[in-house]
Amino acid sequence: MARKPSAGAKRLRGFLSGDPLRVARTVDRTCGIADLEVHKYMAAHVDALVAATRNIALPPDRRATLDHYIERLQRGHATPPRCPCQGYRGDPSQLGGTLRITGRVTHAGWSEMRVTCDACARSFQVTEDVGYHVPQYDWRAL
Numbered sequence: 001m002a003r004k005p006s007a008g009a010k011r012l013r014g015f016l017s018g019d020p021l022r023v024a025r026t027v028d029r030t031c032g033i034a035d036l037e038v039h040k041y042m043a044a045h046v047d048a049l050v051a052a053t054r055n056i057a058l059p060p061d062r063r064a065t066l067d068h069y070i071e072r073l074q075r076g077h078a079t080p081p082r083c084p085c086q087g088y089r090g091d092p093s094q095l096g097g098t099l100r101i102t103g104r105v106t107h108a109g110w111s112e113m114r115v116t117c118d119a120c121a122r123s124f125q126v127t128e129d130v131g132y133h134v135p136q137y138d139w140r141a142l
């Protein structure tokens, strides 16, 4: 029985597709996730990743995320042992400059933030509920 391709192999195929939309989607599904197996796989194939995506026209935010991700892979940071963003679930603006709030939608009494960790490139959707005496934060990895 043929083995199913791993999550890393599937994503690498997305990066190697040559299709800008698919590459952009693969950036979203890969760079910020917490699956270390995927990042190890990408680190092992980083040369192919660079060659296949270097000349792909991507939206500027995806290009920045991908370049940051590749740079981290090349520096051998595929497996951040204990990034500050792991386990921190409070106010994103309070974690000493590691977390960047890249988007915010404010509703009555609560808001949604898109947060990126500069140390490991993970992304999170954070909900802030100010309807309590102390704001409540709910974090979801993207």
Ligand SMILES: [Zn+2]
Pocket (backbone or CB within 6 Å): 083, 084, 085, 086, 117, 118, 119, 120, 121, 122
């Ligand atoms: Zn992090």
